[in-house]
Amino acid sequence: MAVNSSPRPVRTKSLGIGRVLVVVYGILALAATGRSVFQIMDRFAEAPLAFSLSAISAVVYIVATIALVAPGANWYAVARLTIWFELVGVLVVGTISLAAPGLLGLNSTNPFGRESTVWSAYGLGYLLIPLVLPVLGLLYLRTRRPAAGATDDAA
Amino acid sequence: MIELFTWVQVAVAVVAGLFCLVLGLLGRQPNDYSLGATLLVEVLLVVQLVVALIAPFAGNPPSGSLPEFYIYLISALLLPPLAGFWALLERNRWATVVLGVICLAVAVMVYRMYQIWVFQVA
Numbered sequence: 001m002a003v004n005s006s007p008r009p010v011r012t013k014s015l016g017i018g019r020v021l022v023v024v025y026g027i028l029a030l031a032a033t034g035r036s037v038f039q040i041m042d043r044f045a046e047a048p049l050a051f052s053l054s055a056i057s058a059v060v061y062i063v064a065t066i067a068l069v070a071p072g073a074n075w076y077a078v079a080r081l082t083i084w085f086e087l088v089g090v091l092v093v094g095t096i097s098l099a100a101p102g103l104l105g106l107n108s109t110n111p112f113g114r115e116s117t118v119w120s121a122y123g124l125g126y127l128l129i130p131l132v133l134p135v136l137g138l139l140y141l142r143t144r145r146p147a148a149g150a151t152d153d154a155a
Numbered sequence: 156m157i158e159l160f161t162w163v164q165v166a167v168a169v170v171a172g173l174f175c176l177v178l179g180l181l182g183r184q185p186n187d188y189s190l191g192a193t194l195l196v197e198v199l200l201v202v203q204l205v206v207a208l209i210a211p212f213a214g215n216p217p218s219g220s221l222p223e224f225y226i227y228l229i230s231a232l233l234l235p236p237l238a239g240f241w242a243l244l245e246r247n248r249w250a251t252v253v254l255g256v257i258c259l260a261v262a263v264m265v266y267r268m269y270q271i272w273v274f275q276v277a
Contacts (some may be wrong), residue, residue, distance in 0.1 A: 016249055017249065019245075019249045019250075019253060020249055020252050020253060020256060023238075023253045023256055023257070024256060027234070027256070027257075027260045030230055031230075034226045034227070034230055035226075037226075038220075038222065038223050038226055042220065042222070042223075127263070
């Protein structure tokens with residue numbers, strides 16, 4: 001009758017090099033949050049659309065950071081979703097910011113300017129890390145795919 | 156903001172960051188050298204904070220936004236202690252790499268602070 005309670009190997013998504021990835025995500029989340037909070041408080045009216053996108057990207061980076069650390073299939077799905085969102089975001093917003101900055105209400109394409117966001121010019125103002133990181137993140141997630149049918153560890 | 160000190164600070168953070176990255180990739184656990192380098196980066200940030208607090212009253216006001224400057228400075232001040240705690244809790248090579256990544260991030264942030272103080276038009 002006794003249920004086999006031998007400890008399963010702990011599945012966590014942040015092992016080894018993944019920890020470094022999490023730290024870089026954390027820094028980017030901090031950078032995007034700090035900048036967007038300041039821009040919104042200080043000069044929201046200058047470029048409301050760009051600054052709103054900036055705030056959304058900040059929130060997504062925070063969620064992605066948490067999802068990369070938290071265990072379980074659900075968080076894995078959240079991590080995948082948020083990282084894809086970032087990749088699409090940096091490509092779409094990056095392209096618009098260079099090709100048609102006016103669409104975002106931006107007056108310049110300067111990635112270091114006062115209206116620039118984490119995704120402007122594909123994240124050039126952040127050493128292109130916003131462009132590279134989602135790709136690394138998705139590759140990393142592929143290596144840590146939860147077993148098929150796995151549910152949350154709380155079960 | 157003192158320009159020469161700021162450049163020294165950026166240089167120290169870059170060297171400390173590369174040093175920790177190399178040690179980490181060589182497989183070293185966090186040790187006195189990597190933690191010491193990170194501590195040095197933190198001490199310089201505290202000095203920068205003191206300089207920033209005094210400078211506006213000593214005829215050296217920022218050309219850019221002081222609140223934005225402090226967002227960077229306070230964020231930067233938090234990073235090395237967090238990485239340091241991590242390094243003490245989890246003693247493996249990746250903790251050393253994390254120390255390096257944090258030091259490089261601080262270097263970038265100090266450079267941004269310099270831009271805000273010297274070039275940015277408020």
